[in-house]
Amino acid sequence: MTIQGKHILIGITGGIAAYKICELIRMFKKSEANVKIAATPNALNFVTKLTLQNLSQNEVYIDEFTPKKWKPEHISLADEADIMIIAPATANTIGKMAQGIADNLLTSVACAFSKKIILAPAMNVNMWNNPSVQENLKILEKRGVEILPPESGFLACGYLGKGRLCSIDKIYNSTKEALNYSEKLKGKKVVITSGGTIEEIDPVRYISNYSSGKMGLALAKSAKQMGADVTLITTKDVEAPFEIIKVKSALDMQNAVFEEYETSDIIIMTAAVADYRVKNYSEQKMKKGDSDTITLELVKNPDILAELCKKRQDCRAGKSARNDVPLIIGFCAESENLLENAKAKITKKGCDYLIANDISRKDIGFGVNDNEVIILDKKGGITKLEKAPKPVIARKILEIISPVES
Ligand SMILES: Cc1cc2nc3c(=O)[nH]c(=O)nc-3n(C[C@H](O)[C@H](O)[C@H](O)COP(=O)(O)O)c2cc1C
Secondary structure, eight states, rough: OTTTOOOEEEEEOGGGGGGGGHHHHHHHTTTTTTEEEEEEEGGGGGHHHHHHHHHHHHHOOOTSSSSSSSSOHHHHHHHHHHHEEEEEEEEHHHHHHHOOOOOSSOOOOOHHHHHHEEEOOOOOHHHHHHHHHOOOOHHHTTTTTTOOEEEEEEOTTEEEEEEOOEEEEEEEEHHHHTTTTOOOTTOOEEEEESSSEEEETTEEEOOOOOOOOOHHHHHHHOOOOOOTEEEEEESSOOOOOOOEOOOSSHHHHHHHHHHTTOOSEEEOOOOOSEEEEEESSOOSSOOOSSSSSSOOOOEEEOHHHHHHHHHHHHHHHSSSOOOSOOOEEEEEHHHHHHHHHHHHHHHHHSSSSEEEEEETOSSSSSSSSSSEEHHHHHHHEEEEEEEEEHHHHHHHHHHHTTTOOO
């Protein structure tokens, strides 16, 4: 992965952590990237223009009303950069960006910027916890801005808590990763399912599982970054810069997936679909009776992955108007004999790839931030992805599956 020759625009705002960005500029320059700096006037209270100018070996852009060229600087800076990093991002600038306010050069560039923006907030813990700051960050995240959350620790203001700028290495690596994202999924419609299905017993009770939906969400975000048109069908509340279809039960999920089938190029089934649902849903809350036990009768839910593959088989056999068919990827969660069970499943279901994760381990899989998976393909190939955060695993999975024609 290289960033040599890439155009990186760093936006610096008026926070105490501004001095740390000098090291980031040096790291980018050492990697032979072209670096330009847009600083707010307040940022220059914390770091000098001369320092930034020398480190970046470029003009430092502060005032939009004294341009050096005919083209307004907020537009030319936005046009020529491959990526914009705003670090540290103050509560003030975050708020302005969320509301589309463009009242200085930096916020004007951000407003005109149509490529990837990475934002690294840093502030006092009480400012960080302010609901308006959190809501503004959610707005920005939903629009596709990547937020690198601050870390906890001793803050310059004397407080202890969350608010310290994340590490410079983290900003450097995230930038490198974002710049190296391939556009393999450009023009493809990717449909992803996530979360555990909810099978209702009565108006207040249900049967579900521990699936957090994190793997599916990470895949959806990665696919979006790789240029795909993404639809996430999920049982979880999610705010993201792509289409979300909220569902509850396995039957809801099946309907939604089948509706999307006709227009999709890739379908990834990460959701933990309940194998069974309650046979007789009670319209009224079930009362506690005299008996010490009760019996719930369960009926089998459809196997959505297998049904999808069957539908695709029918399309291939000419039983449908659709000529081209989507690539289908399944996930399987196993608590024993991971590889053997996954091998049997990929053959039985008929999907192109099956991604197996071991749910007997507490440090990966269900509900946690990391995963470690084995990717099986329909030709018998096996790739192991070592333990890593789910976004990293998601990206690797997409890199592996995206070039294959079904
Ligand atoms: C010493 C000092 C340190 C500050 N540190 C921060 C900070 O870390 N984060 C933040 O959001 N605001 C901080 N502020 C407040 C901002 O500088 C202020 O909100 C300013 O309007 C931000 O302007 P800008 O976003 O245009 O750069 C600090 C202010 C002072 C005086």
